[in-house]
Amino acid sequence: MTGSILVADDETSIRESLTIVLEDEGYNCTAVENGEEAIQVIDQNSFDIIVSDLKMPKRDGLGVLEYALQHSSDTLTIIITAHATIETAISALRKGAADYILKPLDFDEVLIRIENLLEHKKVAQENKYLREKIDQEYNFNHIIGESDAMKKVYKMVERVSSANSNVLVTGKSGTGKELVARAIHSNSDRSNKPFLAINCGAIPEDLVESELFGHTKGAFTGATTDKDGVFVAAHGGTVFLDEIAEIPLNLQVNLLRVLQEREVKPVGSNKTINFDTRIISATNQDLEAEVEKGNFRDDLYYRLNVVELSLPPLQQRRDDIPLLAHHFLKKYNKELKRNLKGISSEAMSAMMAYQWKGQVRELENVIERSVLLSDSDYLQLQDLPSAIRDASGSEEFNMDSESLDQAVRVFEKHHIKSMLKRTEGNKSEAARLLGIDPSTLYRKMERLGLSD
Structure with missing residues (x-):
């Protein structure tokens, strides 16, 4: 020793x-x-x-x-x-x-x-x-984004963190639902207690009940020891139930009872165990529609959805693309031991024009790949996948300022002009494509000096 x-x-x-x-x-x-x-x-x-x-x-x-x-x-x-x-x-x-x-x-x-x-x-x-690292990574002040849409998310995270109410985080895959759940936990009174995340869609159906509620030794084949479910294991902290819509219908009534009574009965046991755990769930599906179809219990939906926090898709926060891209560039420079100094205006233009169906996760994967493969001091257009290169179109523009704020203004102005050109000047349609309200588009055009 x-x-x-x-x-x-x-x-x-x-x-x-x-x-x-x-x-x-x-x-x-x-x-x-x-x-x-x-x-x-x-x-x-x-x-x-x-x-x-x-x-x-x-x-x-x-x-x-x-x-x-x-x-x-x-x-x-x-x-x-x-x-x-x-x-x-x-x-x-x-x-x-x-x-x-x-x-x-x-x-x-x-x-x-x-x-x-x-x-x-x-x-x-x-x-x-690990706690310090998690606090640094998941504190909502470190979630990347300065757009109006993300400022609303920050405000909601700050507000719900101090409560114990159940939260339902909704949004498309890749928008960062677990990141927001961790931010809520990190900024709550439970931050020094466990945060346990479980992907309900990745667990075999016959093991869901055991993972959630626990089991006793011998309860089923392979149960060689007693095991706490996530609700008990996270006592005092937070449980994050990702892909909550994937919970089998026959187990939803059991989950509802657990959430109501704040106690679980492990598989194979006749005794109940009390727990004090906050529940944050997430889904990329329309749970109301699933309720209408009979695939999800309405009483469970309302129990989970005390507060809904909806994450905007990247299309509705395009202002954040340069910030996100530079953040991931810095991250993968460090992880991959590269030293790219920045992103060329042509490459950024293409990323601003691209429709990110995979959301922020897709953007991060693209930056990681491009940093790994780039032979230049700057990430270039040719370093990007062909689908993104093709999205850049024929219009080119130059940006000489190294200021990130100025870069955002230039790209935002360029993208709005591209949308107006595509819609032949129809501002309502352009606003719809941009994922913002027409009034927001008018304010941005005025701020950026775009004439009618």
């Missing part, structure tokens, strides 16, 4: 013996004989674990513990005591000790305790890193 350990004990035989045992196991050890010396080396070094005697001259083990908690919060402290009273142990643990060991020391036991604490610390650090 590896790790740095501080041993503080005024008994020479214990201090030296413990140091030898730990160093034989591969630990890097520092040994001191009183609490004041312990504090001095804590100021000068970083330790994974402190093993400190409770009774020492100058400053006792609890004093060392309190100092370590204030000045080296990532360090875990084990208290050694010859006073075998439960009060002593409880006092040390209440003050923040990670563990305590009674004298006389069993060195094998000490090694096991230290190994367990280091493993616990490693897992805790990994979880902290």
Whole structure:
């Protein structure tokens, strides 16, 4: 094992013996004989674990513990005591000790305790890193988009994050429904609890009930152990049910009962388990139409759809294409170890004109592919798939400004002109093709200096 350990004990035989045992196991050890010396080396070094005697001259083990908690919060402290009273142990643990060991020391036991604490610390650090990474990636401030349509999404995410109401996220495949669900969780009071996502359309029908509600050992062939379903496993946090329309009709009544009662009965069990979990579901289908067809229960639909958050397709937020493209360029420069400096105006023009049926996911895939294959300092038109190149049309335009805001204005102006040209000046039809209201089109034309 590896790790740095501080041993503080005024008994020479214990201090030296413990140091030898730990160093034989591969630990890097520092040994001191009183609490004041312990504090001095804590100021000068970083330790994974402190093993400190409770009774020492100058400053006792609890004093060392309190100092370590204030000045080296990532360090875990084990208290050694010859006073075998439960009060002593409880006092040390209440003050923040990670563990305590009674004298006389069993060195094998000490090694096991230290190994367990280091493993616990490693897992805790990994979880902290993952939470910080998820918070950074899924905080709604980091969702890419400055269009009016996305500003409405941000406002709705911010509003619903503070509540516990069920949310139904709707939108075409590739619009980022899970990203928004994670943003809601990340900005809620549940952010330090689990977020579990389950794709209802990817689970075999005979296993859906087990995945959602859990099962007991022996409940069916292959059930070799008890297993919690997602609602219980995410207790205190959030469950994201993607493709909720794919839930089999015969299980929808069970799901409705679970959502109403906030308790589940695992497959093969007669006992119910309570849970406190927020439910966010998503679909790319028209659930109201599915209700009309008899494919989805209306009572379940209304239970899930307390708040609906509809994500706009990329056609309705074309202003965001340059922002998204540059974001993905930066991302895949890093992941693929490339160093493209930007995107040519011809390539961006083609991407602005293209109808992104695969939404943001398709745009990201195109940028990843193009970054990988490009031989230029800038992503060029020829780096894009032929379908996108063909969408650029014959009209060319130049953009000299490196400002992203200016780039957006140029592309937006160019695209509106293209739509007006296609509709022979019919602004209502152009607005429909652009996916915006006619009044919004008039405001944009005025802002961009486009005359009638």
